[in-house]
Amino acid sequence: MSKQYGYLALFESAPAVYHAAQSVREAGFKKWDVLTPFPIHGLDGAMGIKRSKVPVFTLCGGVIGFITGMLTAWYMGQFDYPLIVGGMPFFSPIFPFPVAYELTILLAAFGTLGGMFITNRLPMHYHPVMNYDKFRHLTDDKFAVVIEAEDELFSETETREFLESLHPVEIAVISDEEDE
Amino acid sequence: MSSDKKSIQFLIGGLILIALSVVGLFVGSEADPSRPFIGWLLGISFWLSILIGMLFLVMIWWMFDSGWSVIVRRQLEHAISAFPYLAIIFLPLILLSLFSSDGGQVPWIWMNSEAIVPGGHGTVAEDSLYVAKSGFLSQSFFVVRYVIYFCVWSGLAYFFRKWSFNMDKTGDHVNVHRSRKLAAVGLFLCAFATTFAAFDWFKTLNYHWFSTMYGVWFFAACMRAALSATVLSLFYLATREDRLKGIVKPVHFYMIGCLMLAFTVFWAYISFSQYFLIYNANIPEETFWYNMREMNHDGSKNSWWWVSLGLVFFHFFVPFIYLLWYKNKFVMRIRVVAIWILVFHLLDLYWNIVPQELATDSHGGYTVRQFGVHFVDITMLLGVGGVVIWAFLKSAAKERPIPIRDPRIEESINCHE
Known part of the structure; x- marks a missing residue:
C-alpha cells in the first residue's frame, strides 16, 4: 500500500x-x-x-543539575552521615558549589543534546x-x-x-x- | 563645528569637577584622612577599567582577525586615546606617595613606615609581612611601575590608533599586518600591566593579603565595564546622522550581548573562586580581607555585608539570567543591562578599594571603614568621565566614523547571525 x-x-x-x-x-x-x-x-x-525551543531544555537541565549538586552535598553531609570536616558546617551553599556548578553544565549539555533530538524528532531512519x-x-x-x-x-x-x-x-x- | 564645541564643554566641565575634587582632598576626617584620596583612586579606576577593557577588546579582535567587530573597533580606538590624560590625572596620588607618605593621607598604608597596622604586630617597618614584601613594595619602584603601566597602555593605544587611521588614508595592508603582530605581543604586555596595576593600586591597600586571582578579577571587571560602555556609546552614535546611523545593526548588539553574558559568568567564576579558595584554606592572613567585608571587629555585621550580597545577586545573578534570553540582547533591553552592569561595576570597585581596617590603638584594635559615598567620589567620577568623553569626541571628530579601507569592513557591515 x-x-x-x-x-x-x-x-x-x-x-x-x-x-x-x-x-x-x-x-x-x-x-x-x-x-x-x-x-x-x-x-x-x-x-x-x-526560534528553537532547545534553550528551554538547556535551562531545565541546568537547573536540575544545580539542585542535584546541592541536594547531594546536603544529603550526604547533613542528613545521612553528618561528619565534621575541617571545622566547616555540615552543609553550606559555598563548598558544594563546584559540584553544583559542574552538574549544572553537564546536565545543561545533556538537556541541549536531548532537546535537539526531541525537537528534530531524531533518530529518523526513514522519511x-x-x-x-x-x-x-x-x-x-x-x-x-x-x-x-x-x-x-x-x-x-x-x-x-x-x-x-x-x-x-x-x-x-x-x-x-x-x-x- | 558644533561637535567640537560640545567636546570642549565636556573638557571644561571635567576639569572644573577635578578642581573641585582637589579642594575635596583637604576635607578628610581626622580619624580617616586618606578617604578623599581613595575617592580619587576610585574615580580614575572606574574609567581606567573601561579603557583597559576596550584596549583588550581591540587586541583580541585583531588577534582573531574578527570580521563582525570592525565598525565597533573604530569607536573603541577613539576611546583609548584617553590613556595619557588618565596618567596625568593619576599624578597627584603619585606625588602624594613621594612627598607626603607619612602624613596618613596616602591610601597605601605600607608607604608610611610609622603607621600601625591591625594584625601587624606594631608599625609597618616592624611588620614581618612588610619586611618580606619590601622588595616589591618600595616607593621608588612603585612610581617606576606606574610609569611602565601607563607607557604600555598609552603606547599600545597610540600604535593601534595610528595604524588604523593610516589604513583609512593609504589603504596599505602593511598597517593591518602590523596591528595584528602588535596585538599578539600587546595582549601579554597589557595583561601584565593590568594584573600588576590591580596589585599595586587595589591589593596593596591591604598589603597583608595574598591572592593570585586578583589580577584576573580586575581583567574580568574591565571587560564587563568596557562591553557595557561600548553598548552605550554605540547607541549614542547610532542616532547620529554623521556617525553610525544605519550602519550599526541589531546583530552587532547581539554579538556584544553574547560577550557580556560570557564575561558575566567569567567575573562570577573568578570572584567566587577567589572567595572559595580562601574560605576553604581558612588562613588568617587571607580571611581577614573577606572578614572586614562582612563584619566589624566585634563580629557584628557591617555595611559591606549588604554590598557583598548585592554583588552576588545583582552583579552576577540578575545580569546572568537576563542575558540568557535571546531577546534581551537587542535595542532597549541591552541598554538597560549595560547601565545596570556599569552601576554594579562601580559598586564592585567600592567593595574592592574602600574597606580598610583603621587602627584605633596599638594592640590590634580597629574599626572598619564603612560603605559610604564621599564628595570626592562623585566629583572625580564625573570629572574623569568628562575628560574621557572629551578625548573620545575629539578623536571621533577628526577621524572617519568607520574604518572604510579595513579588509573586513564589508563583512562587518553585512554581518549576520
Missing part, C-alpha cells in the same frame, strides 16, 4: 527556493518543508519558523522524501519545497497549480511506502 505524502517542487538555485519558501509561507501552509544541501541564511525567516528518485541531488546541487498532503490547505489539483506558479524545474508526487 502506498499513499500520497505530498508534492515536491524542485529548484535549481538557492535564491529560487528562498523566494518559493516565502510564497508558500504567505499562502498559509503549515505542514511543509524546504530541503537544501547546505544552510541558507535567512531561510528560517523566509519560512516563518520561530518519505527518500523515495524521490532525485533525492541524492538534494544533498548535492538541487533544492526542493515539499508540501505535505496532511496540510489543511492541501488539495491535489490546487496545490499542484500553486507550486507550478512558483516556476520549479519539476514537480513530483511523493508517496509514503515503507517496504515490508
Whole structure:
C-alpha cells in the first residue's frame, strides 16, 4: 500500500527556493518543508519558523543539575552521615558549589543534546522524501519545497497549480511506502 | 563645528569637577584622612577599567582577525586615546606617595613606615609581612611601575590608533599586518600591566593579603565595564546622522550581548573562586580581607555585608539570567543591562578599594571603614568621565566614523547571525 505524502517542487538555485519558501509561507501552509544541501541564511525567516525551543531544555537541565549538586552535598553531609570536616558546617551553599556548578553544565549539555533530538524528532531512519528518485541531488546541487498532503490547505489539483506558479524545474508526487 | 564645541564643554566641565575634587582632598576626617584620596583612586579606576577593557577588546579582535567587530573597533580606538590624560590625572596620588607618605593621607598604608597596622604586630617597618614584601613594595619602584603601566597602555593605544587611521588614508595592508603582530605581543604586555596595576593600586591597600586571582578579577571587571560602555556609546552614535546611523545593526548588539553574558559568568567564576579558595584554606592572613567585608571587629555585621550580597545577586545573578534570553540582547533591553552592569561595576570597585581596617590603638584594635559615598567620589567620577568623553569626541571628530579601507569592513557591515 502506498499513499500520497505530498508534492515536491524542485529548484535549481538557492535564491529560487528562498523566494518559493516565502510564497508558500504567505499562502498559509503549515505542514511543509524546504530541503537544501547546505544552510541558507535567512531561510528560517523566509519560512516563518520561530526560534528553537532547545534553550528551554538547556535551562531545565541546568537547573536540575544545580539542585542535584546541592541536594547531594546536603544529603550526604547533613542528613545521612553528618561528619565534621575541617571545622566547616555540615552543609553550606559555598563548598558544594563546584559540584553544583559542574552538574549544572553537564546536565545543561545533556538537556541541549536531548532537546535537539526531541525537537528534530531524531533518530529518523526513514522519511518519505527518500523515495524521490532525485533525492541524492538534494544533498548535492538541487533544492526542493515539499508540501505535505496532511496540510489543511492541501488539495491535489490546487496545490499542484500553486507550486507550478512558483516556476520549479519539476514537480513530483511523493508517496509514503515503507517496504515490508 | 558644533561637535567640537560640545567636546570642549565636556573638557571644561571635567576639569572644573577635578578642581573641585582637589579642594575635596583637604576635607578628610581626622580619624580617616586618606578617604578623599581613595575617592580619587576610585574615580580614575572606574574609567581606567573601561579603557583597559576596550584596549583588550581591540587586541583580541585583531588577534582573531574578527570580521563582525570592525565598525565597533573604530569607536573603541577613539576611546583609548584617553590613556595619557588618565596618567596625568593619576599624578597627584603619585606625588602624594613621594612627598607626603607619612602624613596618613596616602591610601597605601605600607608607604608610611610609622603607621600601625591591625594584625601587624606594631608599625609597618616592624611588620614581618612588610619586611618580606619590601622588595616589591618600595616607593621608588612603585612610581617606576606606574610609569611602565601607563607607557604600555598609552603606547599600545597610540600604535593601534595610528595604524588604523593610516589604513583609512593609504589603504596599505602593511598597517593591518602590523596591528595584528602588535596585538599578539600587546595582549601579554597589557595583561601584565593590568594584573600588576590591580596589585599595586587595589591589593596593596591591604598589603597583608595574598591572592593570585586578583589580577584576573580586575581583567574580568574591565571587560564587563568596557562591553557595557561600548553598548552605550554605540547607541549614542547610532542616532547620529554623521556617525553610525544605519550602519550599526541589531546583530552587532547581539554579538556584544553574547560577550557580556560570557564575561558575566567569567567575573562570577573568578570572584567566587577567589572567595572559595580562601574560605576553604581558612588562613588568617587571607580571611581577614573577606572578614572586614562582612563584619566589624566585634563580629557584628557591617555595611559591606549588604554590598557583598548585592554583588552576588545583582552583579552576577540578575545580569546572568537576563542575558540568557535571546531577546534581551537587542535595542532597549541591552541598554538597560549595560547601565545596570556599569552601576554594579562601580559598586564592585567600592567593595574592592574602600574597606580598610583603621587602627584605633596599638594592640590590634580597629574599626572598619564603612560603605559610604564621599564628595570626592562623585566629583572625580564625573570629572574623569568628562575628560574621557572629551578625548573620545575629539578623536571621533577628526577621524572617519568607520574604518572604510579595513579588509573586513564589508563583512562587518553585512554581518549576520
